[in-house]
Amino acid sequence: MSGENLIMSSVNGVSSIRPEIALNGLANGLKSNGINGHHEHTNGVDHKHANGHKHATVDPRNYDDIIRLAEVIRNMVDLKESPTIGVICGSGLGDLADLLVDKQVVPYTKIPGFPQTSVVGHKGNLVFGYLSGKYVMCLQGRFHPYEHDMDLVLCTMPVRIMHHLGVKTMIVSNAAGGINHKFNYGDLMIIKDHVFMPGLVGFSPLVGLNDPRFGARFVSVHDAYDKQLRNMARRIADEEDIRAHEGIYVMSGGPQYESPAEVKLYKVLGADALGMSTCHEVTVARQCGIRVFGFSLITNIGNDDADTSVEVSHEEVLETAKEASVRACRFVSRIVENL
Ligand SMILES: O=P(O)(O)O[C@@H]1C[C@H](O)[C@@H](CO)O1
Numbered sequence: 001m002s003g004e005n006l007i008m009s010s011v012n013g014v015s016s017i018r019p020e021i022a023l024n025g026l027a028n029g030l031k032s033n034g035i036n037g038h039h040e041h042t043n044g045v046d047h048k049h050a051n052g053h054k055h056a057t058v059d060p061r062n063y064d065d066i067i068r069l070a071e072v073i074r075n076m077v078d079l080k081e082s083p084t085i086g087v088i089c090g091s092g093l094g095d096l097a098d099l100l101v102d103k104q105v106v107p108y109t110k111i112p113g114f115p116q117t118s119v120v121g122h123k124g125n126l127v128f129g130y131l132s133g134k135y136v137m138c139l140q141g142r143f144h145p146y147e148h149d150m151d152l153v154l155c156t157m158p159v160r161i162m163h164h165l166g167v168k169t170m171i172v173s174n175a176a177g178g179i180n181h182k183f184n185y186g187d188l189m190i191i192k193d194h195v196f197m198p199g200l201v202g203f204s205p206l207v208g209l210n211d212p213r214f215g216a217r218f219v220s221v222h223d224a225y226d227k228q229l230r231n232m233a234r235r236i237a238d239e240e241d242i243r244a245h246e247g248i249y250v251m252s253g254g255p256q257y258e259s260p261a262e263v264k265l266y267k268v269l270g271a272d273a274l275g276m277s278t279c280h281e282v283t284v285a286r287q288c289g290i291r292v293f294g295f296s297l298i299t300n301i302g303n304d305d306a307d308t309s310v311e312v313s314h315e316e317v318l319e320t321a322k323e324a325s326v327r328a329c330r331f332v333s334r335i336v337e338n339l
């Protein structure tokens with residue numbers, strides 16, 4: 001989709017973004033002074049956009065920068081109402097954003113200071129519109145820490161923006177390798193709990209000075225994946241005849257897939273599926289009090305035998321995710337309908 005299409009008003013139900021507002025937003029000072037003005041090391045990121053122009057410095061660790069950026073985004077679109085539901089589309093769920101009615105699309109390249117996606121299958125658009133009659137915002141493409149030098153604060157910036165724009169419930173999906181022997185290609189796994197491997201060794205989006213306006217310093221994630229939502233999703237999967245299990249998701253740092261010994265290790269830990277995303281986003285969502293529902297598309301099966309040659313590839317992941325896409329979109333539409 002070209003920038004020109006986006007700037008035109010209401011073509012095929014896609015209404016305009018207003019890039020001049022983004023520039024006004026910059027004029028209003030998207031420049032960090034640090035937390036409460038006394039955080040000297042800002043870690044501000046100068047982002048170069050696709051057109052080669054350098055955009056604003058946005059410090060993803062700075063609360064005021066996040067709020068200003070959220071307001072810049074709000075002014076780039078004509079919001080019909082506050083989006084109370086946010087969706088982070090993992091591999092295989094990207095088409096969901098295309099189903100939105102009365103939709104407005106903001107490419108990440110047009111958002112000053114926003115990170116860019118680099119993983120095939122992640123388009124890089126912020127999309128607002130109606131899904132099952134509810135006003136939602138979708139991240140059509142997410143930020144994996146391995147793409148951004150393990151800067152987890154940068155990768156979770158959109159969650160804090162969602163929160164500021166009104167999101168109360170977040171639906172998050174991913175593609176994952178199944179390691180529970182009951183799982184098959186194309187199954188769905190409702191995430192019951194997670195093991196956030198990078199977080200366990202200090203790569204957490206909550207590391208560093210904490211501005212209390214972001215939320216608590218110490219965040220409890222004992223109930224990260226809302227039980228009521230999980231029960232509702234299981235019922236919907238039954239009604240829709242979708243094969244869905246419930247299980248534990250492990251996030252590794254990636255981008256390499258697991259060795260057979262690592263697959264064995266995760267099995268011993270009690271995990272059911274392995275991926276490279278989600279936990280950082282869920283951690284930040286919980287810090288700001290957003291209710292979370294998460295699920296995985298099982299795109300490959302983890303192999304724990306070094307004498308058996310089973311190669312995993314991103315192409316295979318995308319292929320299976322694509323096959324499961326229609327099912328996954330139906331699943332999410334029904335969940336949103338019931339929220
Ligand atoms: O965004 P998700 O978690 O769906 O992306 C998947 C997992 C890895 O980042 C990558 C590996 O194929 O795709």
Ligand SMILES: Nc1nc2[nH]cnc2c(=O)[nH]1
Binds near residue numbers: 252300
């Ligand atoms: N870490 C990891 N991520 C994945 N994403 C999709 N499949 C896999 C997998 O097998 N391992």
